[in-house]
Amino acid sequence: MAAPGVTLRPLSRTVLTASPALSTTTLRIVPRRFPQSLLNRQSPSLHSASRSPLVPHTQIRHSSYHSPEPSPNTPNARKKVTMTTLRNLYKKGEPIAMITAHDFPSARAADESGMDMVLVGDSLGMVAMGLENTTEIVMEEMLLHCRSVARGAKHAFLVGDLPMGSYEISPEQAVGSALRFIKEGRVHGVKIEGGEELAPTIKRITQAGIPVVGHIGLTPQRQNALGGFRVQGKTCVGAMKILQDALALQEAGVFMFVFEAMPPEVAALITSKLKVPTIGIGAGNGCSGQVLVQVDMTGNFQPGRFIPKFVKKYADVWGEATRGMIQYREEVKSREFPSPEYTYPISKEELAKFEKTVDEMIQK
Template identity: 45%
Template sequence: MSKITIDTDTSRATPNPRPGKRMTVPKIRSMKRGPGIAQEPLVMLTAYTTRTAQLLDPHCDMLLVGDSLGNVIYGLDSTVPVTLDMMIAHGAAVVRGSWHAQVTVDMPFGSYEESPQQAYRSAARILKETGASAVKLEGGEAMAETIHFLTNRGIPVIGHVGLTPQAINVLGGYRARGRDDAEADKIKRDAKAVDEAGAFAIVLEGVMEEIASEITRSVSAPTIGIGASKDCDGQVLVTEDMLGLFERTPRFVKVYHNLADQISAAVEEYANEVRSNSFPTDEQTYRPKG
């Protein structure tokens, strides 16, 4: 295990280096729950910056550098415009800020769908330039060949079925999937195909609870739910959603803290002190000694 020495007197980004053993893909894969298996559910959250990764890392098994950064960081209407360069820049930042959690980076729209060869080039670049240990891609049966191609060439993959945000222009909205029998059957087939192709975990997003529970029981890879079922082998949320940084959140989000109000109050206090000339004080001012 390599150790890195960091000057904590000058590094705001990394004030408390904590060398340790990072969660691995085989370890995540082994955390599949089931009858007779006493296993805690996997904990996953999204992260896009070094400082956020530092705060989340001690509590999470997995950090996902999601293409949701298009909405959360860049204010885009969907994830479709997100680029490979954007994902790599944020992926590297998250790896730098973590030491314990396994880090997965989303493959953005247009970087893998054309062919397994295109996907390999994109995924290899992600792993080389970020230090992450896996990629995630959306799609079921249509992407099974690509997942098989990547995993057989040393690139671990997390699958993603159900509500797939990159396909929003086809789906027509962000409603829950699997409400009718035909769609439910397709999601089940997609999950089976991704599992058999070698994905080491599968994200189930925005699917009816019964479907998510059935899939979790039927596949060998751990399932990670987001708007799915507590029966999944793990759960993931967008961190900014669960911290209350946005006025509107999906129904499946539980807001654990309202940081938006706290930030607004702190900025209001700062603005008032600046305008009243009560900031900075002597404590924040440099003066000659002696």
């Protein structure tokens, strides 16, 4: 029964388990409505000497686990970031913070860091899967990573990269791929690389009710056609092409752009001519926000690996992780780990019984 002054809300089903003093019992309680006076009254039968109090069944885990989500009623709980949230940030001129994530832990880190948006970028093919470039990753792999990220990022707005080969054949193919990202990948929108030639495709996706982020400038999926990972918009002709792409895709219905690897002045001028926010990556701070690959900015990569000029290293995850693992290896070799505080005890009496039982068993 409820403690005095506590109001019980009806539940469709409640499972309770008896305390360890009793054999395991599962009770199914059917909701009933009682007068408040009865709800506030203690039941002596539950606390008699012949019956142990019922306690909610809980599972104790002696293994790695993730912490529960904060209650939505707690003072510091984050509100879910939606399209409306992002539009309001844009209207107020407040920069939008976006970062990539590729699995549950990186998603939790991004979400708990207060990121407005989390991008499941196809860059994970290189930083998480060891591929040579983004063109190798396929739909099923992207969906797997999207689902993992969706389990960890509960507050940020999630966007998934449509991989190369999943949208170029026809608008119908693109809509089908985008629908899979929403339904199976559990993201909130998709990102698609390319210019005005993709306007009909993007229009079809948005007509299906799926938010689309356009990606122009340097488009890594087309790096073979671009002659490699080259800065775009360094000439008047190149900059005008980016502007034309942006205006065409805005008309097609994108709600946001990623501008990659272009002069900051070009990105800022084009941003000022658009009615939707722009997220820069190697495009200067004149954009409406910024995005970086999490693995790059946290320094979670081996020494000597090439990183783009626009990456600022904010941490040294690789160094900390390797230092910790080296110490762990040394303590394992010396038997310093695990010390008693990292083990589970047994009483001397039970240990003596066990040893005696083993001896008797061996002697037979």
